[in-house]
Amino acid sequence: MVPIVKSSNGNWLTPVFAGLVYAMLVAGTATVLLSFILAVTGLKEQSLPVYVYMIHGMAVLVGGFITARRAGEKGWYRGGLLGILYGLIVTLVSYLGFDASLTLKSLLFLAVCFVTGAFGGIMGINSGR
DSSP: OOOOOOOOSSOOHHHHHHHHHHHHHHHHHHHHHHHHHHHHSOOOGGGHHHHHHHHHHHHHHHHHHHHHHHHOSOHHHHHHHHHHHHHHHHHHHHHHHHOOOOOHHHHHHHHHHHHHHHHHHHHHHHOOO
16 A cells, blocks of 8 residues: 655655646647537537536636645645645636636635635545545
8 A cells, every 4th residue: 555645844845746737737638629529519618618618617626626735734725825826827827818807706606616626635535545
């Protein structure tokens, strides 16, 4: 059985960065898969925002899970932190790249990212090998 390495030395940035990398990989892969499905099938573009939010939720959930799993403690806190960082990056990219304005919907997105990341962190702490 392989022991889980816990970072008790106060280095909290490494697990969060690893979770953020995994979250971005999941989001990128799911986006490519969704675009392929959109091109091949008769999926309507009107339902696309729902699928995009599902991709973000799945990415934050996986990222929170990985973050808490690598940290070994404070799962909801670190998963929520990852969710906020992921939400800020996505909001910043949409603001700078696509000229989207910052609205109440952006704050709601950040709150949902925090809750989803915290839930992923809780699941990551409670998972066993």
